[in-house]
Amino acid sequence: MKIDKDTCTGCGNCLPFCTVGAISLVDWEGTERGDVYQDLCVECGVCLRAEICPMDAIYRPDLGWPRLLREHFSNPTTQHPVTAIGGRGTEEIKTNDVTDRLKPGYAGVAVEMGRPGVGSTLRDLEKVSMALAKLGVGFEPENPVLALMVDQKTGKLKDEVLDERVLSAIIEFSVEMDRLKDVLLVLKEVSTRIDTVFSLDLASRVGEDGSIPTVRVAEECGFTPRPNTKTNVGLGRR
Amino acid sequence: MTHTLHRRGSVEDLREDFVMLIMPARGFNLQGSEEKMRQIWGVISHYEGRLTNFGSPEIGNSHRTTMDNLKKATHRISHAVFKDRENVKACLKELKDRDFGISVVISGIHEETEKICIEVGLKPHTVEHSLGIHGKTEKLPDENALEITTMCGHALVSPNLVFHLVDELQAGRISHGEAARKLSTMCVCGIFNPYRAEKILRRLTMDV
Numbered sequence: 001m002k003i004d005k006d007t008c009t010g011c012g013n014c015l016p017f018c019t020v021g022a023i024s025l026v027d028w029e030g031t032e033r034g035d036v037y038q039d040l041c042v043e044c045g046v047c048l049r050a051e052i053c054p055m056d057a058i059y060r061p062d063l064g065w066p067r068l069l070r071e072h073f074s075n076p077t078t079q080h081p082v083t084a085i086g087g088r089g090t091e092e093i094k095t096n097d098v099t100d101r102l103k104p105g106y107a108g109v110a111v112e113m114g115r116p117g118v119g120s121t122l123r124d125l126e127k128v129s130m131a132l133a134k135l136g137v138g139f140e141p142e143n144p145v146l147a148l149m150v151d152q153k154t155g156k157l158k159d160e161v162l163d164e165r166v167l168s169a170i171i172e173f174s175v176e177m178d179r180l181k182d183v184l185l186v187l188k189e190v191s192t193r194i195d196t197v198f199s200l201d202l203a204s205r206v207g208e209d210g211s212i213p214t215v216r217v218a219e220e221c222g223f224t225p226r227p228n229t230k231t232n233v234g235l236g237r238r
Numbered sequence: 239m240t241h242t243l244h245r246r247g248s249v250e251d252l253r254e255d256f257v258m259l260i261m262p263a264r265g266f267n268l269q270g271s272e273e274k275m276r277q278i279w280g281v282i283s284h285y286e287g288r289l290t291n292f293g294s295p296e297i298g299n300s301h302r303t304t305m306d307n308l309k310k311a312t313h314r315i316s317h318a319v320f321k322d323r324e325n326v327k328a329c330l331k332e333l334k335d336r337d338f339g340i341s342v343v344i345s346g347i348h349e350e351t352e353k354i355c356i357e358v359g360l361k362p363h364t365v366e367h368s369l370g371i372h373g374k375t376e377k378l379p380d381e382n383a384l385e386i387t388t389m390c391g392h393a394l395v396s397p398n399l400v401f402h403l404v405d406e407l408q409a410g411r412i413s414h415g416e417a418a419r420k421l422s423t424m425c426v427c428g429i430f431n432p433y434r435a436e437k438i439l440r441r442l443t444m445d446v
Contacts, residue, residue: 015398016396016398016399016401016402016403017396017398017399017424018396018398019393019394019395019396020396021396021398044392044393044394046394046396046424049424049426050423050424074392076241076295076392076394076426076427077295077426091261091263091264092240092366093343093364093365093366094259094261094341094343095261095262095263095264095266095341096341096363096364097341097363097364098262098263098266098267098341099263099265099266102364108364108366110240112240112244114393115244115371115391115393116244116371116378116384116387116388116393117378117379117387117393117396117397118374118377118378167392167393168392168393170240184369187372188372191372191373192373194373194374195374196373196374196377197371197372197373197374197375197377197378198371198372198373199240199243199244199368199370199371199372200368200369200370200371200372201240201243201244201366201367201368201369202366202367202369203364203365203366203367204364204365205363205364206361206362206363206364206365210352210361210362212365212367214367215367218367218369223369223370224369224370225367225368225369226244226367226368226369226370227249227252227347227348227349228243228245228252228255228345228346228347228348228368229243229345229346229348229351229365229366229367229368230240230242230243230343230344230345230365230366231343231344231345231348231351231352231355231362231364231365231366232341232342232343232362232363232364232365233330233342233343233344233355233360233362233363234360234361234362234363235333235334235338235339235340235341235342235360236262236263236267236339236340236341236342237267237339238266238267
């Protein structure tokens with residue numbers, strides 16, 4: 001996003017709306033004007049959609065490659081070209097009763113880089129994907145992050161995208177339940193080497209007895225599952 | 239797209255925060271699902287007065303569209319936000335009885351969602367847990383702001399907007415309800431819970 005300084009009156013109304021604090025008032029020919037710090041802006045579009053500018057000075061410039069990635073991952077009102085849905089991820093467990101994507105005996109793992117609200121460079125995402133790739137995890141083919149990878153075996157991303165910043169991007173994969181512990185321990189280690197945060201999701205099929213096998217493994221690795229969950233209630237069918 | 243999973247807050251607060259998501263599966267039952275999705279809005283509309291928000295990322299949230307629009311629109315994902323388990327249960331029961339064959343996901347306190355499924359006669363298929371936030375957590379805003387901002391899983395509600403509105407409330411320039419609606423408008427999917435946000439804002443401004 002950008003602000004037309006000839007039109008802006010420097011009222012500052014837009015400042016609190018920016019999801020990543022990228023808007024500030026700067027000196028412009030002796031008066032204050034709104035300015036979007038381009039390195040930090042994730043192109044989420046909130047400042048524009050909020051219709052907060054009394055002068056309509058906020059605008060979306062033409063976004064070339066690779067900056068366009070910021071919008072694809074950060075603005076859920078744009079459809080991602082890989083998934084054909086808005087936002088960063090896939091259908092994951094939401095339609096698992098129909099797709100059978102996550103099978104019994106497997107754990108579904110999603111590492112939501114930059115969430116909640118901190119944002120992440122794709123360089124930080126690469127640190128995590130490369131650490132996971134060493135374990136031989138198979139990344140989710142429908143997740144848009146995969147399209148940015150040079151090599152799934154190493155988790156390396158294309159060099160030209162590394163400095164792009166997004167509100168969130170998800171590293172998504174499933175792994176056999178007996179390998180989950182290794183994955184969680186690697187995530188714990190790599191979390192100390194990134195300059196952002198990630199929210200961690202762990203999914204599994206519910207056992208015949210109602211058990212959720214991932215919980216025990218998570219607890220053994222020192223994680224505390226939150227009390228609120230997401231449950232696919234099993235009403236879908238092919 | 240785990241946008242309804244990582245809501246923060248105490249167990250008691252989260253007992254007033256349930257999100258229902260309904261979507262067909264691409265490559266399986268998406269094709270030809272348009273009419274079913276409209277009929278599903280017909281079911282959800284029975285609870286309209288008891289919902290705190292609703293919407294679809296393709297169409298907008300309850301502040302920008304109406305239930306009637308959603309009943310007519312072509313869209314792929316439906317969201318409804320409830321503040322109590324009994325209405326979640328009643329709506330889920332109705333969806334089960336209508337047997338649309340479209341996937342339904344309930345986000346909320348697991349203890350409650352598990353019981354609701356049993357009471358409705360459903361066996362949960364897949365469950366996803368949040369294992370929390372890791373890494374440079376010192377970059378996060380304070381927990382009070384997170385309780386509000388994480389109600390938009392796409393992080394479109396800025397912590398600075400929360401702080402700004404708290405200032406506005408303390409100056410008497412806006413009501414708690416207006417502030418909660420303003421925050422809720424930012425969440426395009428309609429999964430933000432303005433009822434809960436208003437309660438948190440009252441707590442932050444000591445107006446309880």
